[in-house]
Amino acid sequence: MAQKFFEEREDQSEVKARIVSKYFYAWANVILPSAAANNSKIAYIDLFAGPGRYKDGAVSTPLMILEKAIATQKLRDNLVTMFNDENPSHTKNLEGEIAKLDGVNTLKYKPEISTGSVGEAIADQLATVKLVPTFSFIDPFGYKGLSLKLINGAIKDWGCDCVFFFNYNRINAGVSNSIVDKHINALFGEEVATELRSELTGLTPSEREQLILEKLAQAIKALGGKFVLPFRFRNASGTRSTHHLVFVSKHEKGYEIMKEILYKESSTHDQGVASLEYSPASARTPLLFSLQQPLDKLGSELLSLNKGKTISVLDIYKSHHVDTPFIKRNYKECLLQMEAQSAISAAPVKRRKGTMADEVMITFP
Known part of the structure; x- marks a missing residue:
């Protein structure tokens, strides 16, 4: 599945990469002065980094982040980057693509690349190590490896924000599938997951989605992620949700910055209010979707x-x-x-x- 994902870039992938890279740059501009005053570096972590480029030659998120860093002196001197993927061919290809970037040798800290699955060990490491100000991107292809513990580890320290990929299709199906109870419990917490399974009975698809996202936000907020902001992606016809990009921060400033970014990336605006979603269908015919006032x-x-x-x-x-x-x-x-x-x-x-x-x-x- 991961290999197929990188065969060619879809509109959703381009939007996702643009959102992450825009926020990274805005976040870095806010965080760098305080970090520098404390003689601290800043970091970007991508736990599911992929091969760096799509088959059509378009760059994916890791190269977009590094290109921004190379172009900005303060980032060149202060940014640590760490990229991981469980697929050895992806990390090998990513390493080659990074090496070809113009100016990559001007980075004070060489990008760190690792190969390994994301699971309990990495979650434990993030939970116990004190992070410098870090922006983390957690983009699994399904939901394996994504957990509350991992998210909490990524945001627990000062100046740390994260964005994660929430595969709504897979998770919606998995909530009621006892075979994957372990993964669902890790994502929502066992108590919330149990509540969710009972409360979903008899709900419409729209009500199911609202409840699942609400329970996810509640679980994250209970761990200290005060600000949670999901951005929905719909299928080509705009008839159903496929996945969400979820932003988590402890600071209102980061939340405001991300909401401004998502305002611009939304497919439609009704009375100037963003839909906070990307839908190919509504992007083609926006006037048909502006009825809520x-x-x-x-x-x-x-x-x-x-x-x-x-x-x-x-x-x-x-x-x-x-x-x-x-x-x-x-x-x-x-x-x-x-x-x-x-x-x-x-x-x-x-x-x-x-x-x-x-x-x-x-x-x-």
């Missing part, structure tokens, strides 16, 4: 939550945006619409037309 619903919710209050735009955003699809500009657009409809009042009244700065005070009736 989420800003109208956001306005009603803000009126209810803030009744009688006077509160700044920034505080409105901060108190509400976690675990929603909304980014800051959505709140500002919503508040501007509400002001125009006299549903709220804003001070100062005299401002540059069409603006809603963070410090503007909003009074709710």
